[in-house]
Amino acid sequence: MISLVEVQETNKMIREMNLDVRTITMGISLLDCAHPDLAVFNRNIYDKITRLAENLVKTGEDLEKQFGIPIINKRISVTPIAIAAGGVHTDTYVPIAEQLDKAAKEVGVNFIGGFSALVHKGFTKSDRILIDSIPEALAVTDRVCSSVNIGSSRSGINMDAVKLMGDIIKQSAELTADRDSAGCTKLVVFCNAVEDNPFMAGAFHGPGEPECAINVGVSGPGVVKRALEEVKNKDFETLCETIKRTAFKITRVGQLVAQETSKRLGIPFGIIDLSLAPTPEIGDSIAEIFQVMGLEEAGAPGTTAALAILNDNVKKGGVMASSYVGGLSGAFIPVSEDHGMIEAVQRGALTLEKLEAMTCVCSVGLDMLAIPGDTKKETIAGIIADEAAIGMINNKTTAVRIIPVIGKNVGDIAEFGGLLGSAPVMAVNPFSCSSFINRGGRIPAPIHSFKN
């Protein structure tokens, strides 16, 4: 039987260390909604989403109560719209984004992801329409998230798409200039995007996914931090073992919630994504974990090694706890959503270049960082190209979610509000990469892609 000590441990994690289920994300295929007429297509997707997700929020709230653990977000991911809407006769997908927004509001989810295109090898006509629609779509909707996959280890990097995304990010920033360019907080550029990621803004329901699936994201930087406080000054083996054990326990809770959600909704369980995802709250920070590990600030020498340890051991603990670990699983390092990272930037400990190095070993990439609004679109494309190259060569997912804050400069603060937090504008290397980016074409697949 369960002991008092065990019960206390679990409840302490929830009460004092911000243990929560970060998101229950329902993945929905929109492939059967295809129709050449935009109005019919829009009706089809609205009907399908609101039918399947009707009880999603209610079920999440019921489980939250029954198990006594917060389930913070309920979300939806859909088939990349560039694929689902490929047969629609139209030259803009903005009305589709508006329809997704409407459906999300109807069922009460706070984000819907999948206004996306997969262009790692080249563009279809539909991909072009989608990407051109992104800036306006993000400006006129509240809950729609967009992502574009521009490279993969298997096929190389589509540099035309990289260049285009530099421009699209800039346009998104300009269209939402009155809100500190917040449109860009809902736009992710990926290399090696995963098809079952439950976390926003990069979630979409990949073409290899079933009709509908429940994917659950669990988090708990606070729990890991507290566990590491108990083993201060101990050796690396003890450090790794502690992270692994903690990750195991956290993932088991996610597994329970995922299975129960799946059972109650009658929808198959997809994956658990165990990602240490910080929130702006004190005690829910990745940077604080670095400090407990022995670094003065995030960004100090040793940070990349510390992050590698964290990311690897989170995965090891998670894999042991659930048969279906997927998504991005690891440690996220968004700047604006982590008060410790913000502090590190403000103290001059953390720079864009150090963050780039850290993305070689974290689970995603350059996330939620603000740069000066007058940064050139080619420079943004250069940052995307660097990040994609790291992903392509290292067989990992990398991403760029960067916000050129119109009208702001290094040292200013951009406010995005709520979960998205606020970010200090960071300096960007001023030297030009325009001639490199303007070459156009595609970077061929790396040598290690030839595995057959």
Add this chain to the structure above:
Amino acid sequence: MKGIITVLGKDKVGIIAKVCTYLAEQNVNILDISQTIVQDYFNMMMIVDVSKPAKAFEALIEDLQGIGHEIGVEIKLQHEDIFNSMHRI
């Protein structure tokens, strides 16, 4: 189905009595009780059988919360699975 009740707060007369009376009224059987008191701080756990309660599980959760509020302690009822999944393989 089993539930876990935890009570946390400053120790005083009648905490267990109050909770047990309510559980009896709701046809909830107590299977196990353990408690500790550290520096006047009352920490109790009950394992209860909630297979045939008079009210729905959600309603029991709310009632117990209410009782806790009345006597100035925190009372939680949770499905046992959250603890089993975390601490048992």
